[in-house]
Amino acid sequence: MYSIDQLEAFVATAKTGSFSAAARTLNKAQSVVSQHVINLEIDCNAILFDRSGRYPQLTLAGKKLLSHAQVLLAQHQRLRSCAQHLDKPFISELTIGLDEGIPFQKLSSIVNQLEIDFPNTALE
Structure with a gap:
């Protein structure tokens, strides 16, 4: 079974281009990152x-797996955020009105971050 640590090591290695750089990004030893990737390959x-x-x-198999791993890690982050905020009051719904002169593309990164930071808030 795949672990979050394995997927994080895989994605970080693909993103940074080396096991050493991935290790620095994840604050882990290079040998740990390499072993996580090896274990994922075995799994x-x-x-x-x-x-x-x-x-x-990345091999063809690695390329096929990468986007799925990235999506799963993003969902895992939303789950962690939700779990950390279960006991705190939150806004259940947020509506954003935009003037047609404001390009939505510039706001998309802000909207994405809102969804990560406030997973229990419905955004319209």
Whole structure:
């Protein structure tokens, strides 16, 4: 079974381009990150990184898994945020009105962060 640690190590390695950089990002030893990725490869029964060059490169299997892992980690973060705020009062609904002169693209990152920070709030 895949663990959150394995998926975090996999995604961080893919994003940073090396096991060492992923380890620095995750504040873990490089050997721990490498072992998490190896264990994920065993669990998936697939090689996720080509390690023949200086830097690991995603294989086809790794590319297929990456977007799913990223989505799962984002959902996990929302779950953690929700669990941490269960005992706190929150706004259950937030409606944002926009003037047509304001481009929504500029607000999308703010809206995404609101959804992560306040997973129990319905956003309209």
